[in-house]
Amino acid sequence: MKALLFMETDGEKVLGGSLELISAAKALDAEGTALIVGSRVAADTVANLGTPVIFIDAAADCDTLTEVLSQMVKKENPDIVLLSNTSMAKDVAPRITARMGLGCVSDVIGMSKDDGKVIYTRPAYGGTVLEHIEVEGTAVVTVRSGSFPKSEEGSKAAVTEKKVEIPAGAIKVKIVDKVKDICEAVNLEEAEIIVAGGRGMGNAENFKLVEELANVLGGVVGATRPPIEDGWICRSHQVGQSGKIVSPKLYIACGISGATQHTSGMSGSNYIVAINKDEEAPIFEIADVSIVGNVNEVIPVMIEEMKKVKEEAK
Incomplete structure (x- = not known):
């Protein structure tokens, strides 16, 4: 079985979710070849993990990537094409699928x-049920980040540079400018620790406790939809169906009831700690540690204890 692994980059380094694709291919005993577009540094990084790399020096916009991947699928004829389930992949994967x-x-x-x-x-x-799907022929598959371990470093593999001609008609959109919100710097998908707050935090002032706990732990702040709609924190922090799908090593849910719309986005976390005053809150059904209590009383205690542990570790 041959697998073509599209390794998405941030312009230089490979995204963490893409590195997991190497392990995903190995889980199927597939012969994996990585495809990297635009970043020679990223190509060398992946080659050092023992995976052969095809490097193409081209732009990394959606139209160009669609054309590059389509041509490479024709040339390489893989049994499976793997992409990390990023915003870019959600655009590119269905376009390749429909085109081919x-x-x-x-x-x-x-x-x-x-x-x-x-x-x-x-x-x-x-997330209430799991589907098991079989595909006839070549399958284009986007993989949720955190579903497989990141590949460890291995013997160096080869990097093969190839040229792909991009027809002028393939580029439908021209990006003339980018406006970036400061909040967009938040990288929930690759965070190892996330402290998330929900409606149960009560107000914007109380929500700062979530931010403080995240800061003490060296983590990232997440949120459910209500705090975002009430303006306590910006939308790029949202976790759930209409936000980011995350799978950190530690997820602390503060004042979150556990509605399906939220838990479907974080249930893949390795370890979940939930704090809620309602002992029958659905979040406790998936939590590894359940704390029944007022979050505005529990979190300050956690912050102080965490600070003590950090001081003792120095």
């Missing part, structure tokens, strides 16, 4: 083989 008449499965969290056939597992209906 392939199968497509999005937001995959597991892959396995059964009688030589690949079974893709993905959450559906807000």
Whole structure:
């Protein structure tokens, strides 16, 4: 089985979710080849992990990537095309699929083989059920970040540079300017620790406790929709169906009831700590540690204890 792994970059380094694709291919005993567009530094990084790399020096906009990937799928003829489930991949994957008449499965969290056939597992209906999908022919698959471990460094593999001609008609959109909100610097998808607050925090002033705890732990702040709609924090911090899908090592849910719209975006976390005054809150059903109490009383105690631990560790 041949796998083509599209490694998305931030312009220089490979995104963490893309590095997981190497392990995803190995889980299927597939012969993986990485495709990197635009960043030679990223190409060398992946080659050092023991995965052969095809490097193409081209722009990394959606139209160009669609054309590059389409041509490479034709040339390489892989059995499976893997992409990390990023915003870019959500645009590119269905376009390649439609253009080439392939199968497509999005937001995959597991892959396995059964009688030589690949079974893709993905959450559906807000994560309340899991779908097991089989695709005839080549499949274009986006993989949820955190579903597989990042590949460890191995023996150096080769980097092969190839040229791809981009027809003028393939570029439909021209980016003339970018306006970036300061909040967009938040990288929830690759955070190892996330402290998230919900409606139960009460108000914007109380929500600052979430930010303080995240700062003490060296983590990132997340939020459910209500705090964002009330203006306590900007939208780029939203976790859930209409926000970011995350899978950190530690997720602390503060004043979050556990509605499906939110838990579908964080249930893949390695370890979940939930704080809520309602002992029957749905969030406790998926939590590893459940703390029943007023978040505005519990969090200050946690902050002080964490500070003590950090001082003792010095």
